[in-house]
Amino acid sequence: MDSKLFNLKAKLEVYKAMTNGGNFADCPVRDVIQGISGKWSSLLIMALAERPYRFGELRRLVPDISQRMLTQTLYDLQRDGYVHREVFPTKPPSVEYSLTDLGRSMFAPLQMLVQWAELNHDAVREARAAFDAAQA
Amino acid sequence: MDSKLFNLKAKLEVYKAMTNGGNFADCPVRDVIQGISGKWSSLLIMALAERPYRFGELRRLVPDISQRMLTQTLYDLQRDGYVHREVFPTKPPSVEYSLTDLGRSMFAPLQMLVQWAELNHDAVREARAAFDAAQA
DNA sequence: TAGTGCTGGTCTCTTTTTGAGACCACCATT
DNA sequence: AATGGTGGTCTCAAAAAGAGACCAGCACTA
Numbered sequence: 001m002d003s004k005l006f007n008l009k010a011k012l013e014v015y016k017a018m019t020n021g022g023n024f025a026d027c028p029v030r031d032v033i034q035g036i037s038g039k040w041s042s043l044l045i046m047a048l049a050e051r052p053y054r055f056g057e058l059r060r061l062v063p064d065i066s067q068r069m070l071t072q073t074l075y076d077l078q079r080d081g082y083v084h085r086e087v088f089p090t091k092p093p094s095v096e097y098s099l100t101d102l103g104r105s106m107f108a109p110l111q112m113l114v115q116w117a118e119l120n121h122d123a124v125r126e127a128r129a130a131f132d133a134a135q136a
Numbered sequence: 137m138d139s140k141l142f143n144l145k146a147k148l149e150v151y152k153a154m155t156n157g158g159n160f161a162d163c164p165v166r167d168v169i170q171g172i173s174g175k176w177s178s179l180l181i182m183a184l185a186e187r188p189y190r191f192g193e194l195r196r197l198v199p200d201i202s203q204r205m206l207t208q209t210l211y212d213l214q215r216d217g218y219v220h221r222e223v224f225p226t227k228p229p230s231v232e233y234s235l236t237d238l239g240r241s242m243f244a245p246l247q248m249l250v251q252w253a254e255l256n257h258d259a260v261r262e263a264r265a266a267f268d269a270a271q272a
Numbered sequence: 273t274a275g276t277g278c279t280g281g282t283c284t285c286t287t288t289t290t291g292a293g294a295c296c297a298c299c300a301t302t
Numbered sequence: 303a304a305t306g307g308t309g310g311t312c313t314c315a316a317a318a319a320g321a322g323a324c325c326a327g328c329a330c331t332a
Contacts, residue, residue, distance in 0.1 A: 030179060032253035032260050037173045039319085043166060055280050066320050071281065081263025091328050092279035102259055109252045112245035114165050121164030123238055124171065127217025175290085191309055202291050207310065227299055228308035 035080045040065055040073045042110060045082060045099070049107045052098035082106060171216045176201055176209045178246060181218060181235070185243045188234035218242060 036042060040062070047053060047061055059070055074097055077083040082103035088094045099107065172178055176198070183189060183197055195206055210233055213219040218239035224230045235243065 028257040028261075029250055029253045032257045033178055033249065034175065035260065037175065037178060039170065039173065042169055042173060046165075056278080059280095064320095066322090067281075068283095068321090069319065072319090079264055079267045080260050081267070087280095090279090093327090095280060102256065102263065106249075106252055106256070109245070109248035112248045113169065116242055116245045117165045117168035120238065120242070121168050124168055124216050125164075127238065128215055131215045131217070192307075195309095200291095202293085203310075204292090204312090205290065208290095223309095226308085229298090231309060 035076065036082075036106070036110070038073060038076070040069055041077060044070075044073055044077065045103065045107055045110060046114065048083060048097060048099045049104070049111075052096050055095050055097070058097065077103070171212070172218075172242070172246070174209060174212070176205055177213060180206075180209055180213065181239060181243055181246060182250065184219065184233060184235045185240070185247075188232050191231050191233070194233065213239070 036045070043062060044058065047058060053061065055070070055074075058074075059065065059067060062070070065073075074083060074085070078085050078097075081100060084098050084100050084103075086096045086098070088096065172181070179198060180194065183194060189197065191206070191210075194210075195201065195203060198206070201209075210219060210221070214221050214233075217236060220234050220236050220239075222232045222234070224232065
């Protein structure tokens with residue numbers, strides 16, 4: 001099998017899905033991507049990929065998230081099926097958040113992006129500095 | 137038990153995982169991820185990965201983006217080094233946006249996420265429906 | 273017994289971000 | 303002379319996010 005041809009075909013398939021046949025509005029990929037492209041979503045998924053966390057642990061782990069946004073982002077992730085929420089009847093009741101199978105399967109490609117970010121953050125910062133210098 | 141020490145250890149573990157060995161003060165992954173996690177960023181990168189586009193083409197391609205957000209998102213992507221902006225001295229002057237090498241290298245892992253989204257958007261939609269039904 | 277802290281939130285208010293749409297100069301076509 | 307396409311900016315309203323007060327329940331402490 002010709003791997004280049006295969007890649008091209010896969011690529012075209014992806015574009016087709018992305019564009020919903022030429023229409024970028026009402027596209028399922030967009031629907032899914034937007035669900036995880038919030039400011040805190042990917043961060044929380046990365047944290048929960050390591051191990052389950054409780055609400056207060058996450059709050060302390062990500063010090064600059066407001067309690068309100070933590071509640072809401074976890075709610076949204078739970079709604080989309082990435083995160084499982086379990087209440088334990090301890091006193092006081094504790095709530096544990098963990099990734100579902102769907103969440104874990106989504107984390108695999110997300111991790112690629114994280115690795116890219118780690119490798120290329122210098123290039124991005126340099127581009128930013130160069131752009132700002134050129135603007136001034 | 138020393139809860140402060142425990143929390144600090146957990147913190148370091150997670151950020152180590154996220155940054156693949158980096159430290160907390162300079163968390164590059166978050167910086168980079170947030171640059172492409174906007175509502176329109178990934179969408180425009182996906183479009184420009186196909187071929188260069190002009191401003192008006194992009195506007196028609198993504199009908200529900202406002203002109204203001206298109207301008208701003210392209211500006212941000214250009215600043216971070218993902219997108220190249222070239223003005224052609226035609227009459228009226230036309231502006232072409234294209235991915236840089238950095239942008240193309242970033243699109244590779246982003247594409248993984250897009251493929252995942254294409255394969256799993258049914259699962260996500262079902263999770264959403266089930267969750268909403270359970271809430272009602 | 274009264275205070276203090278920890279649990280996981282909700283509620284309100286303010287600030288930031290986004291969206292909708294008017295407006296702009298320039299030029300070609302009709 | 304009017305119309306439409308070029309790539310924007312500007313203003314104002316709406317939506318989203320941030321800051322911080324507040325809550326009930328229980329455990330520990332003074």
